[in-house]
Structure formats: structure tokens, C-alpha cells
Amino acid sequence: MSMSKVSLAVLAALSLSSVAFADDKNGLGHKVGLGQPITEADIKPWDITILPDGTNLPPGSGTAAVGAKLFTEKGCIACHGEGGTGGSNGAVITDIPLAGRGIEATKTIKNFWSNSTTVFDFIRRAMPWNAPRTLTDNEVYALTAFILEGNKLIPPGTVMDAKSLPQVKMPNKDGFIIKFPDRI
């Protein structure tokens, strides 16, 4: 048998097995059932993701004035600079435009992010760098307000809470093209 014929035979065998996997999803025809039941209430401490419509935003609130103090106290300035205007890991408050700077333009919260909820989610999830998930929800709301107000995305003094945060209008909301709509 020539090498190409061997390859073809192996290919045929491989594609048969992958078809079996794709059609019968788990390839079993039965449920394994080793998962232990748990209640949503018991999952709550880990359930931190915020959806763009505000789903899962916690109770609490905060303002930019409080956030400005926290930004210094919690050490955010180490990476994001005084007042959040620049540092080793980038400015969180800045007015750089997106257009006219090419495909390597700096994507900022103001010029690029489509959803205000992402700000809350990411601060609570991953910041501060050396102690993520140690801020209280009020502190996260306050830091979120500080960043949004500094970027002139909310009027001065606006209280951020579960109701007001998802309503913040982000300038680049419609700036996106879904690359693979058929995969969703």
C-alpha cells in the first residue's frame, strides 16, 4: 500500500470517529450523574459576573468623590497613575480619540468599551492587582463612579448603583461588527 493510500485509510477512520463524537454529543447515550446538587444561594459567593443589562449587580452605591479617595488609598495609582490618568498599566481616565490613530489606537474605557457594567465587573473581579475581590460592593460602585465621571460619561455627583450603572451611555456602543455571527 502506498503512503498516500495509508493516509487516506487513516483519514477515513478518523473522520468516522469524529462524526460519531459530533452527532452524539457526549458519545454516551446516557447521563453520568456524578454532579452533586448545590443551591444558587450556596454558589452566591462565587457568582460575580455582571451582565450588560445589569443582571447580578449587587445592592449598594457609590460616588466619584468617595471613589477618588479610594483610588489613592487602595493603591490604584501605582499602576494607573495619579487620578487614573496614566501609569505602567495605562490610564483609566483619558480623552485619547480612537479614530485617526490607526489599527493600533489605544482602546480606552471612554473611546472603546461598549458597556459600563464591564467597569464594575472588572474592578470587582480583578482589582486591586495584589488583592482582588477584597473591595466591598460600595467601594466598587464608588471606584466605577470615579472612572465614569472622570471620563465625563456621567454628570458630576451621579450616584452609581444597580439601577443607574447599566443606563450609562457609552460612546462606542455601536462600534462593533460581529465577526462570526453563525457561531453564536
Place this chain on the structure above:
Amino acid sequence: MTKRNDITALDEVAGNGLLSRRLLLRGGVAMAGAASTLVATQGASAEPLKEPEWSRYQGTTVEPMGRRSKNEKDTTRILTNPKGEPRTQHARTPHHLLNGQITPNHLHFTILHNGIPDIDPEQHKLVIHGMVKQPIVLSMDRLMRYPMVTRQTFIECGGNSAALFSNEPVQANLQSLHGLVSNAEWTGVPLSAVLDEVGIDPKAKWMLVEGADTAAITRSVPLKKALDDAILVLYQNGERLMAEQGYPVRLLLPGWEGNMNIKYVRRIKIVDQPALSYYESRNYSPLLPDAKAYRFFFVNEVKSFITHPSFGMKLNEPGYYEISGIAYSGAGRIERVQVTADGGKTWADAAVQGPTMHKAFTRFTIPWRWDGQPAVLSSRAVDDGGNVQPLRDEFVRERGVTQKPVTNPFGFPNQHYNSLTSWGINAKGEISHVYV
């Protein structure tokens, strides 16, 4: 028809000395005959043989963990943050020093956004909840009892090859340019087998996957993919996952953007909308020339590059060489790879190493006789869905280039580059990175 013992008579199949890939398929006798004739005509007579020193004494003692030759100590990854400063760390695979299709575990690329967590598998838990009939939690002990599957697949960072968005070619080696992709054999539990038992609400369309790492990396993944070929991976090339690859369990989404293959998975929430979390709404939404941006750029599209010879190597004399490289597609199986030695004027089919696998590295090779004159080598892959790796001018027309030359090969001016990589060879045999 080629004469068996005369390589100079082999069919030249494309310009600048590309030879028929069939040379490789004709079998050992013809090859050996041709090669020995070539070597005999190229070198002066060899020295008489002697017994080398290392053959005459007992060797060193075998250790529990195997060790590679000390002569290979420079086959390592390039690090961008070796002191673990408070920022992302990258380690790039040295493809120019490797061959075959599998990336060894200690050389697999990795990116960590807040270091490698030290997870105790006996305490690690995976919870699945949200729009389901019954939320569940799984210990690693329980997860290990599910039926497992094994497959090869590559993982590629969405930012791999980003330096090729530069308007001028960045002079850096293959590892620097394309080191954020690797290929391994992964073993684990099909995610569908686990999702099967929670009872997914038919209105759900997405899942949010989250790690137990310090940065709690999270991505939104369409349920369509989750139920297609996603795997909760436990083993990497036969051994338990490397700590830096997500030990004890990571999500594998074959062919999809590296960052979505969440490591240290601890939570999967079934939902009806994407979260637009940090990484999907910012880093991995690549900007287009008109300041719009792509969103949900899931698939790493068909791509290839030549690994041997490549930047930084030197061809010491004219004559016979094998051109070798890697091709892969996140949309399917590699069907064809073409190679040029004259900067794209003429192309020849390379031999494709079989059996080819879906969404996995495929090695390609083609014999080449370098005549000592300037040459430009490049490769172009096609997958079984008919997707063709775009030529550079086609790609640049759609995706653009930077306004100024990129100076840092490790920077990320944009994401998802899958166009050509070209190596320019001068008359001295030195190799640089060029655009065609």
C-alpha cells in the same frame, strides 16, 4: 521522469529551485541514492572514524524525571516578564528549534495575567449553574470518573503574530513573531457530558466560564461551541496539565482564540447573553482601519509559516535543503499547503504530513535546491472548508497596518493575524523577515 541517482535532474516544480514533493514519497531507496550522490559530490573526503570518549565509560544515572541533553539547554521559551512584575507574563514556543507536530509540555506557550495559582486538586471545585434545572458542583475526583476523549489541537493566542501588523517587517525570529501558538494532545471530559446532567434551559445561548486564578479570568462562550467539541481538559500530552496550563482542569475550545480556553475552571454559568467581560470587549475586539472593531473573533483562521529555514538561521552553502513548516486552521483540517521560493511568483504543493487532524498542527515539507542567489520563501495553507490563507496585500486591505513601524516584537498592535510570513535569503545565505 527523474533519474534515481541524479538530484540535479529532479523536476523543478516552481521557481528558484523548489523540487517535487514526490521526491519524499518515492521511498527510502531512491532518496538515499539521491542524497548520497549529492553529499559525495559536495564534500571533501571524510576523516577516518575513531571511538568517541563518551562511548567508553558508564553513563550518568537515570533520574525519576527525564532530562534532555545538556546540548539542548538553549531550547527554551522567551519570557516577557521574568521577574513577575505586576503585569501579564508571556512565554513563547521556540518553533525554530522544534520539529514534528506536538509541542513538548515544558515548551508550550503560556500567558498568565496574574501569575500561576497553586491549586490543591483535592479542594478545587467546578460548579455549573444559571439557566439550568439543577445546579451541580463537581470535585476533581468525581470529574475524573467521567468518560474521557483524547484529541490533538493547537491553542493560539489571539495576539499571536501581532508584530506582522507592522507597516515595516519587524526583524525578529520565528519564536518572537509566532511563539504564541502550540499544539498538544489533550485528554479530558467532553463538556457536553457534564452539561447533559444539569438540564439547560432552551432559552440559554451562552455560558460564562471563569477560572480560579487570581485574575478570575472569564469569557463568554456560545453554547453551540460548548455542546460541539469543548472539552474539560485534565491531561496534556499524557500527563496531568501543567500548572501554567490550568491545572487541575481547563476548558479546551478546539480552534478558538487562546484566551477563551479558560484555565483553572471553577465556574460555568449558563445564561442568555454574553457578559462582554474585559477581555472580550477590549483586548480581543481587534480594531479595523476605519475605527470600527470586530467583536467575538472566536476562530483562529487558516494559517501557516515556515519554521526551517527561518529568521536568524544561515544557509552555509548552496545545495539541497528541506523547507519545513507548520499549518493549522481553527475551522478544520489542513488540506493543502503551497510554498514559494521566488516571493510568490510561482508556487508548488508541499508534502502534508498525514494523518491530518482537525484544528491541529500539520507539518509540511518540500525539498529545495538553493542556487546561492537571493530567494524569498513563504507558505500558504488551505483548509478542508476551502478557506485560504490570505495573501498579505489582501489581508492588509481589510485589516490595515500600523502607522509607524512596530519596534517591540512582543507588543500587540492588533489581533488575529493569519496572513503570510516571508523569509528573505540573501546571497550570503542570511535570512531576514520581509514583506512581499
